[in-house]
Amino acid sequence: MSFIKSLLDEHLTSSDHLSKKHIHPRLSKLFDLAGLNVAFTRGAGSYLYDKDGNDYLDLLSGGGVHYIGRNHPEVNAALAEVASRELPNLCVVNASVLGGILAGQLLELAGPGFTKVQYSNSGAEANEVAIRFARFCTRKRRFLHMQGAFHGRTYGAISLCGFHQMNEGMDPKLPTCTMITPNDLRELRSELEKGDVAGVFYEYCQGMTLTVMDKEYLREMRRLCTEYGALMIGDEVQTGFGRMGQHWFAFQKAGVLPDMVTLSKTLSGGAVPIAATLVGEQLYDRVFSDFKSGPIYFSTFAENNLAMAAGLATLKVLRDVDARKTAHDLSQKLVRGLTEIQARYDVIERIAGEGLMLGVYFRASESRTILKLQQKLLANADPGVFGASVNVEMMAKHRVITQIPGPELNAVKILPSVNLDDRGVSRFLEAFEATMAKMYKGGGPALPLGKAAVKDAFRQAREKLLGPGTTAKKL
Numbered sequence: 001m002s003f004i005k006s007l008l009d010e011h012l013t014s015s016d017h018l019s020k021k022h023i024h025p026r027l028s029k030l031f032d033l034a035g036l037n038v039a040f041t042r043g044a045g046s047y048l049y050d051k052d053g054n055d056y057l058d059l060l061s062g063g064g065v066h067y068i069g070r071n072h073p074e075v076n077a078a079l080a081e082v083a084s085r086e087l088p089n090l091c092v093v094n095a096s097v098l099g100g101i102l103a104g105q106l107l108e109l110a111g112p113g114f115t116k117v118q119y120s121n122s123g124a125e126a127n128e129v130a131i132r133f134a135r136f137c138t139r140k141r142r143f144l145h146m147q148g149a150f151h152g153r154t155y156g157a158i159s160l161c162g163f164h165q166m167n168e169g170m171d172p173k174l175p176t177c178t179m180i181t182p183n184d185l186r187e188l189r190s191e192l193e194k195g196d197v198a199g200v201f202y203e204y205c206q207g208m209t210l211t212v213m214d215k216e217y218l219r220e221m222r223r224l225c226t227e228y229g230a231l232m233i234g235d236e237v238q239t240g241f242g243r244m245g246q247h248w249f250a251f252q253k254a255g256v257l258p259d260m261v262t263l264s265k266t267l268s269g270g271a272v273p274i275a276a277t278l279v280g281e282q283l284y285d286r287v288f289s290d291f292k293s294g295p296i297y298f299s300t301f302a303e304n305n306l307a308m309a310a311g312l313a314t315l316k317v318l319r320d321v322d323a324r325k326t327a328h329d330l331s332q333k334l335v336r337g338l339t340e341i342q343a344r345y346d347v348i349e350r351i352a353g354e355g356l357m358l359g360v361y362f363r364a365s366e367s368r369t370i371l372k373l374q375q376k377l378l379a380n381a382d383p384g385v386f387g388a389s390v391n392v393e394m395m396a397k398h399r400v401i402t403q404i405p406g407p408e409l410n411a412v413k414i415l416p417s418v419n420l421d422d423r424g425v426s427r428f429l430e431a432f433e434a435t436m437a438k439m440y441k442g443g444g445p446a447l448p449l450g451k452a453a454v455k456d457a458f459r460q461a462r463e464k465l466l467g468p469g470t471t472a473k474k475l
């Protein structure tokens with residue numbers, strides 16, 4: 001028996017596995033409280049399975065990495081092929097064969113305007129590459145980023161984050177980042193006019209808020225960046241590879257050509273860390289202007305054979321399933337279903353997002369007094385509590401995995417795989433409808449969240465009225 005097999009046999013089905021002890025016990029505790037801590041033993045397509053064979057519809061898809069479904073046979077076969085041969089790998093002194101092939105295919109999908117690929121290992125790192133190249137080329141220092149943005153957790157990337165909650169205790173961040181309001185052209189223009197901006201980072205559809213940039217805004221951003229010598233940087237870590245529908249990349253959908261595009265997540269079929277920053281010829285020439293500038297970027301594990309092979313297999317699958325069209329059609333089905341449900345429940349404020357990055361934003365019910373009271377009370381603990389309770393109920397009662405998009409946002413988000421079938425669509429919509437119905441029939445958000453969260457909300461409500469610490473002893 002192989003060494004890994006015996007370890008898996010011993011530990012895989014344990015709900016109390018060692019990560020609880022050694023990695024993040026508090027997070028595990030949170031999952032436990034919310035009824036989310038299941039020991040998954042298998043993943044295939046859009047489903048995860050526990051040891052008893054129960055299936056869980058996974059609409060979070062590992063934060064978007066499993067866009068072609070979990071454990072796609074084409075990707076697994078590519079990994080096995082690479083692992084079974086004594087290939088040269090990470091030679092450092094030489095180029096990677098598989099890396100070159102994958103880069104060619106990526107550039108073909110991106111179309112004219114992009115001619116070179118810089119590989120790295122995560123979405124954050126791909127954005128760090130863009131920061132570095134932009135500073136080097138423009139010799140300017142400042143970056144503009146959007147309110148509600150998320151670009152990763154490395155030092156530069158987190159400095160571009162549009163949520164103060166995610167930056168607590170991190171100051172000073174990169175001191176040259178200015179947050180601007182998405183789709184506010186006046187603000188964008190007035191910052192760029194100062195002439196000191198190296199680059200503007202945007203997500204076509206924000207992963208955290210599902211805010212979509214207006215196409216006109218992006219086209220004007222392109223024009224202004226060129227006019228004021230700033231680089232336009234599209235973070236397509238989440239939106240890339242057809243997830244927005246109709247096109248391989250969101251910049252194509254918007255009809256703009258950024259100076260750099262960053263990619264990750266989907267690219268290796270969820271199997272191996274991978275990331276890429278696409279650049280055009282002019283930019284490449286400016287970054288790598290002579291032999292000595294070679295080391296301006298290098299990352300030890302980037303271009304490793306497993307990642308490159310998984311990337312090639314993933315692109316093959318995306319083309320085979322015609323991901324652009326499939327994502328578009330699937331998105332329409334989901335939006336249609338959600339819109340029908342919205343008409344029956346006034347807590348649904350709006351359907352947000354685009355393509356296969358969709359969400360539902362909630363508000364206080366006007367038609368159900370008890371529900372409204374619970375919502376108000378729980379919102380004292382966190383404005384996103386209702387969304388969190390929907391999330392918990394979907395998993396606990398329907399085995400449907402959704403996610404809370406961003407801090408304090410009263411919403412649920414789905415990032416389905418492109419091969420989600422009709423059965424999965426119906427299961428999601430039925431579970432969502434049943435969850436809404438339960439909230440309306442008197443259950444309300446307090447039930448799924450459990451006693452601890454409700455107590456905490458009461459405490460915070462009271463403290464708001466009577467001052468801090470007034471209820472601490474009673475609890």
Ligand SMILES: Cc1ncc(COP(=O)(O)O)c(C=O)c1O
Nearest residue numbers: 122123124150151152207237238
């Ligand atoms: C738009 C976007 N950019 C960057 C990142 C960071 O990627 P990573 O976690 O691989 O560093 C994410 C991750 O969720 C993302 O959604």
